[in-house]
Amino acid sequence: MDTGDTAWVLASCALVLFMTPGLAFFYGGMVRSKNLLAMLMQNFFAMGLISVIWVLVGFSLAFGPGSGLVGDLSFGGLADIANADFGFASPLTIPALAFVAFQMMFAIITPALITGATADRLKFGGWVAFLGLWSVLVYSPVAHWVFSPHGWLFKRGALDFAGGTVVHINAGIAALVLILVIGKRKGWPKEAMPPHALPWTLIGTGILWFGWFGFNAGSALGANATAATAFMTTNTAAAAAMLSWLAVEKLKSGHATTLGGASGAVAGLVAITPCAGFVNPMAALAIGLIAGVLCFLACQLKFKFGFDDSLDVIAVHLVGGITGSILLGVFANEAFGGLIGGGGSSLLGKQALAVGATIVYSGVVSFILAKIVDKTIGLRVAEDDEASGLDLSQHAESAYAAGEFGSMGRVG
Amino acid sequence: MDTGDTAWVLASCALVLFMTPGLAFFYGGMVRSKNLLAMLMQNFFAMGLISVIWVLVGFSLAFGPGSGLVGDLSFGGLADIANADFGFASPLTIPALAFVAFQMMFAIITPALITGATADRLKFGGWVAFLGLWSVLVYSPVAHWVFSPHGWLFKRGALDFAGGTVVHINAGIAALVLILVIGKRKGWPKEAMPPHALPWTLIGTGILWFGWFGFNAGSALGANATAATAFMTTNTAAAAAMLSWLAVEKLKSGHATTLGGASGAVAGLVAITPCAGFVNPMAALAIGLIAGVLCFLACQLKFKFGFDDSLDVIAVHLVGGITGSILLGVFANEAFGGLIGGGGSSLLGKQALAVGATIVYSGVVSFILAKIVDKTIGLRVAEDDEASGLDLSQHAESAYAAGEFGSMGRVG
Amino acid sequence: MDTGDTAWVLASCALVLFMTPGLAFFYGGMVRSKNLLAMLMQNFFAMGLISVIWVLVGFSLAFGPGSGLVGDLSFGGLADIANADFGFASPLTIPALAFVAFQMMFAIITPALITGATADRLKFGGWVAFLGLWSVLVYSPVAHWVFSPHGWLFKRGALDFAGGTVVHINAGIAALVLILVIGKRKGWPKEAMPPHALPWTLIGTGILWFGWFGFNAGSALGANATAATAFMTTNTAAAAAMLSWLAVEKLKSGHATTLGGASGAVAGLVAITPCAGFVNPMAALAIGLIAGVLCFLACQLKFKFGFDDSLDVIAVHLVGGITGSILLGVFANEAFGGLIGGGGSSLLGKQALAVGATIVYSGVVSFILAKIVDKTIGLRVAEDDEASGLDLSQHAESAYAAGEFGSMGRVG
Amino acid sequence: MKLVTAIIKPFKVDDVKEALRALGVQGMTVSEVQGFGRQRGHTEVYRGAEYTVDFVPKVKVEVVTDDADAAGIVDAIVNAARTDKIGDGKVWLTTVENIVRIRTGEMGHDAL
Amino acid sequence: MKLVTAIIKPFKVDDVKEALRALGVQGMTVSEVQGFGRQRGHTEVYRGAEYTVDFVPKVKVEVVTDDADAAGIVDAIVNAARTDKIGDGKVWLTTVENIVRIRTGEMGHDAL
């Protein structure tokens, strides 16, 4: 047990938890004001539901011995987990519950990422059901494959420092599947649906960037040189992607926008996630520059193909996640067998396998779950509810109170 | 001296300081827009006044040897405190000033909690006076009782991991006393006073949840297994209370609201505060579920009894704090003598004593102070000032500038 | 290598990075709504551009051996920097990249401070150019002088714990030069330009106060007693300055305002920056009280002399930075040779030299750079663009979407 | 027909609404406006600099009605909105040639 | 000349604007208003306490026009704004004595 490692991991746990509210506002600023609270709620609710599920079964399914495909229930309820062995080659230098908490934060934010794609039309009741089922049946297994020493991809030597496959590709493909099931927003793309208040998006961006240091550098599970490297590469990729996104945007549309800068930074953070501790700052610079361009271009696809990925979750998280996971095969340091490190293409192959496996499994299971929930509880609100807005129809609230004059009277 | 412990406590100090701005916005979103800045100011001002008082006398009165009832002035001004002995069985592994800073953050946020009850009508000058007097005459003594090894409740073996009595019950009862002294808002409850902008409340909730990890896990005063436990139980209780609050709310009013989710989370955080390091995750789950239900139901009392606890400080902090402090007697781990741990009811008795003593002392002294300030400076604004709003009448500012058109001209 | 020290420095890196979004909102709330996004963008963009420059050459120019005046390119690209020696008497106990990252955050926020002075009229393209040039030609050299053991001021024994000269005076004088080059806002001071939404300013204040603990206490580069001292002095000075600013404000204008409380806190944080680890809490109290008064009075100068320092960067950062840097000569602890510590006036002399050198060098070079950029790309927007607002003219965005009714149609 | 336009204090909207309902008025349209008049504005202070705001928030109420009911509506508004303090506002009357209910195309009295 | 005033549902603004453009109308002024009428408001819930909101967001459209075009404009608005659901709104007509274009000082028809 090392107090310094513990201090850094606990601080990282807090940072990653803070990312979910950050994400809620990052998305919230981009929706129409009548749907702001619903967006915030879909994200905050994940902090509630997933946390409870994680304690009961989620962690155990992800990190219990089990098989190569999924963990078991031996850690259910986290009873006497203090001295549990999770199978890592070198034993953890932090308390078991610190590891449990850190992994929990990833389990919370991953499905939350999906809500950007389904903005303005997702039925709260359906989301609650999908969220719980998806966490148990999709997140935990995939996390087991990649993050648990017992997982088959882990054993194969596929690398994912902080969740390129488990978090971003996993959520991105689920988002794609979900919007195919629930369809477009009424009026899209003819009717314009511009962001209602970008300042929320910018404060969310600041929180995400801040929290991402816990996400990536915390994944070193200790306060060491690897953590410092992950810290620098994370910041460098975010910065580089902001610059490259703004550059292409300026070329294409004539303006470097605030939303573009924020989006580029997030794209870079997504792409560096699988690579953070395995590459050096210059490689992070390259990864960021590439991700910024690719994700910007990917944002245009939805208009071409007509799928309403409302806040570009697919363009940023699926595309960005794949970009990072594959580029890791190219840029990983010598020690980790990257192409430029002279490691040949074998790592590239493993990365491609991990990406493919995640896309297929998450895509298929997410689709089945979405269909089941849609047919039973329903995943999309009624047309009138969509028109009046999710805040009123789903939560009986307004994000911004009507005019100053007292237009209300208390009833019950 | 342990660098890892120091790193975690310093990080926790920063996290807890950040909770006060978080609280300011949690409350600020719920008031009417004409009173937003005043609410923010009442909280931020506590960061200014209490910090200075703490350096001069506050810390010394709380942690100086003194008697069992209150400390002395031996640490006044914090002069050569570096090697001071605060009387803990095992000496601190962190610098004395790190301990001073950590405790200071608790002294700041405790009175700030009160401002939610007195929203929309508190006179700034009166608040300044009450705040300073209360911190010296109520907070420091009660903190001494419970947190200082010299305190009588500490010696009795009453447990309070991070401030169920010192922080939440203490502030909650003071809030009740204060609203009895200043009375209801004009128009309440006939006139509706809905939250003017819940997004502020949600960002405040995110900051509070984030900061609470420093509050509770930091109270381990080191980066160790106890801190990790407190971290997990804190998050688990917040999550469970969010779910149970939303469940009863849905049953009672037909909707699961965003404000409900946020309020439930805070209720859970309040309830787990005294228990954090003494219980396991499953117990935290139970405590959270119970707190969410009780605090929701308590929110309805003000309409029944007609006291205007504007933002439900009593329902959340007093009720939540009592819930947690008493349930600790039930759920404390074996080592700490909880009922289910087979420790019998003796701990329950000590907890009840601590709760009762805090309510009586804080209630009485807070009442006397409130009366004195009200009769001299005044604690409530004039009717016209309340109508035009506290922002204009108390601070000569507007939270949101009047329309874009230049309706102003600089004078002085 | 110490894990505890590393944990604290990494946490501090994250905290300081978070300050730049905090600053963006601190400023953003004070501008008119048509210029909000531009203000946010000018700050967030610094996170992008400076981060990349820092990796390529910035760090190396600041901390490479080089001469006493500027570093060299030996650390360019941060290649194999792991075991580099930066020349400190006692070797760092943290990974080299953690030190690089920590210093980077200072390089980011320093030029960002300038944007408050040039609010509402700065041309984005010109800012991009100025920002990059200034970071390389002004920030890195001045950082080298004071923070690098190879720097001439460092060798002379001038003290600057966390950047009074390098950060605040440096940015403050550059701000003064910049506004002399670009001139006043159209309509200033006749036309009133009140803050459009102070809640943004308050949330920024909370983030700044929170992050400043990393800025100052992190500058101890370890989790030790010096860090704890810096933490307490930082908070104490912020608090004291808030109180003294509010006191003079109340006397002069009859009200203690929310913006005043926030501004006072920042003034105190600025003034304590150079002193944090060298003084005790009571000295910090004095420094804060003095800074709060001086900075408030300095805010009135712009109306007297007619320079449009829009958000009072000069009054807060230049005046506050000088105040702290000079007072350090008075209040530094015995060990550091402060006047009251019996160290005589020699430290005062060194401090004055550091202040003077920074003002002269930064002032002259900033002026040349501003002139070059203004003559080529242009530093000020066209009159129409200023009237329609920077958000629309520079970024083709609106911070707050026009009314709910669909007044838009997608084109491209 | 007539259009009754009233400028009132914001916190009087509910009272006016209830008064009109009591008269059997089925509909009205209100909006936020800024008023300038005898009632002074206020002063704000930012970093020691004082600003004066000349405009006062008001609410405009518009009711289209039959000629016969106009006078009664004006009286009802005046009584409900009155606080006897400066700034209570005005009520004025203009002529409407015709009104149509969009939903049904009904005109005149039937459109109300 | 005439002033056509319409109270419509917010999401109908674009349709109405296009319909008027099609008629050759060169300008109009719109603003956000709150409507009270047959269309009920909604209920909100905060911490278990229910509130009713009587007012419904509407948009007011104002068009000054020549007498000759007034009828056609009214019809166009009615057709464009109609959803056949309660709350579609009203259109009313008042007389304008004269209108001036600030930029040129032109009056009457030329000012449109």
Added chain:
Amino acid sequence: MKLVTAIIKPFKVDDVKEALRALGVQGMTVSEVQGFGRQRGHTEVYRGAEYTVDFVPKVKVEVVTDDADAAGIVDAIVNAARTDKIGDGKVWLTTVENIVRIRTGEMGHDAL
């Protein structure tokens, strides 16, 4: 009596207010509106997708006045609001049958 209604550019409100004060006008009511006309709107870009905004922010100024003063008020507004650029706006005149001061019940001229 007359109601003078003006649609002007937002930054011209103060000039118009002062011009009217100079004429001895004691009160007026202003509100934010969105204008559509010859003056084009603008374009915004979000993640590479362009949007056009047809409406332009304007301010509506309403002044009820005696018949005798109406013409002078119109002229004063036109002169104060003019920038000679497209989008300066309009001023139109309608007839008001009567006006009441809520506070006192005074009517007509005395209510102003």
